[in-house]
C-alpha cells in the first residue's frame with residue numbers, strides 16, 4: 001500500500017485548485033451558489049474506535065478528495081473492517097460534500113428501489129427534477145464548487161451479485177447495475193460513489209484498467225495493532241498474541257470472536273488455546289459459510305485443492321479434476337475477486353494459498 005503522508009492534512013488541499021490529474025467538472029455556476037449541506041447518515045453505523053487504518057484513510061482521501069475519483073470500492077472478507085473504516089472516513093471528509101448519503105444494499109431488494117431512494121435524496125433542494133441518478137450528479141457539477149459534490153456510500157454491495165457462479169453477474173433484480181456503474185465512471189460530474197463489498201465487481205475491475213480514476217482498496221488485516229483488541233479482551237500470554245493475530249489474519253471480527261472463546265474456555269490463556277494442533281473456528285464457521293456458499297462448484301474444487309497443499313498451489317500445475325484451462329483459470333480469477341486466495345510470486349510462477357482460518361474451514365467441510 002502506498003503511504004500518502006501528504007494528504008494527512010487534506011483539508012487545505014481541497015481549498016486549493018484541484019490537482020492536475022483530477023477529473024474536471026463541465027458545467028458552470030455563474031452565481032456561485034453555496035447550497036446547504038444535506039447529510040443522511042441514518043443508515044450508517046455509529047463511528048467506532050479505529051486501530052491502524054491511518055494509511056488506508058490517507059489513500060482513500062487522496063482518491064476521493066484530491067483525485068476526485070468517481071467510484072471507489074473497498075473490498076475484503078466479512079469482518080475485516082470495511083464498514084468501520086468507511087464510517088470513519090465519512091466522519092473525516094463529510095464537510096467537503098454538500099450531499100452525503102449512506103445506504104445498505106441489503107435493505108433494497110431491487111436496483112429500482114435503491115435508485116428511487118437515492119433520487120428522493122438527491123432531488124431535495126433542487127428545483128429541476130430528473131429521472132436518473134446520473135442526471136442529478138451531472139447537474140451538480142460546477143467548476144471549483146466542491147460544495148456541490150455528493151458522496152454516496154453503498155454498503156454490502158455483494159448482495160447484488162449472483163451466487164453459485166463466478167463473480168461476473170448481478171442477480172436479476174439488479175441486472176442493470178453494471179451499466180449504471182460504467183455511466184457513473186465515465187460521465188462528467190464531481191461526486192463520488194463509495195462501494196463496500198466482499199467481492200470486486202467485474203465492471204470495477206475493468207474500469208480500473210481504463211483512465212477514469214476508479215480505485216479499489218483491498219482491505220487487509222490489522223496486523224500488530226490488533227493487540228489492542230486482545231488487550232481489551234483481557235487475554236494473557238502476550239508473547240503469543242502475534243501468533244494468534246497471524247493465525248486469524250488480523251481480522252478484527254474473527255479476533256474478537258476467538259478472543260471471547262479463549263476467555264470463556266481457557267480463562268484468557270492464549271498458549272493453552274494454541275497448544276491444540278488444529279485451528280479452532282467455533283462461532284466463525286457460520287460467518288465463513290456465508291462466503292463459501294457463494295462459490296461455484298469449480299471454485300470449491302480449487303479451495304479443496306489449495307487446502308490440501310502444504311506450500312500452496314502453482315498456477316502451472318492445475319489439479320487433475322480440471323480438463324481445460326478455461327474453467328481452471330476462470331475459477332482462480334473469481335476467487336481472487338472474492339479475496340479468498342492469496343497470490344505469492346515465486347521463480348516457478350504464481351503460487352496461491354489460503355489464509356489459515358479459511359484453510360481450516362475448507363478442511364472441516366471436506367471431513368463433514
Ligand SMILES: Nc1ncnc2c1ncn2[C@@H]1O[C@H](COP(=O)(O)OP(=O)(O)OP(=O)(O)O)[C@@H](O)[C@H]1O
Pocket residue numbers: 048049050051052053076077078079080081082083084085198222252253
Ligand atoms: N480498525 C479497527 N479497529 C478496531 N476494531 C475494528 C476495526 N475495524 C473493524 N473493527 C471491528 O470489527 C468488527 C467488524 O468490522 P466491520 O463491520 O467494519 O467489518 P466489515 O468488513 O464491514 O464486515 P461485513 O463485510 O460483514 O459487513 C466490528 O465489530 C468493528 O467494530
Ligand SMILES: [Mg+2]
Pocket residue numbers: 082083084155156196
Ligand atoms: Mg460491513
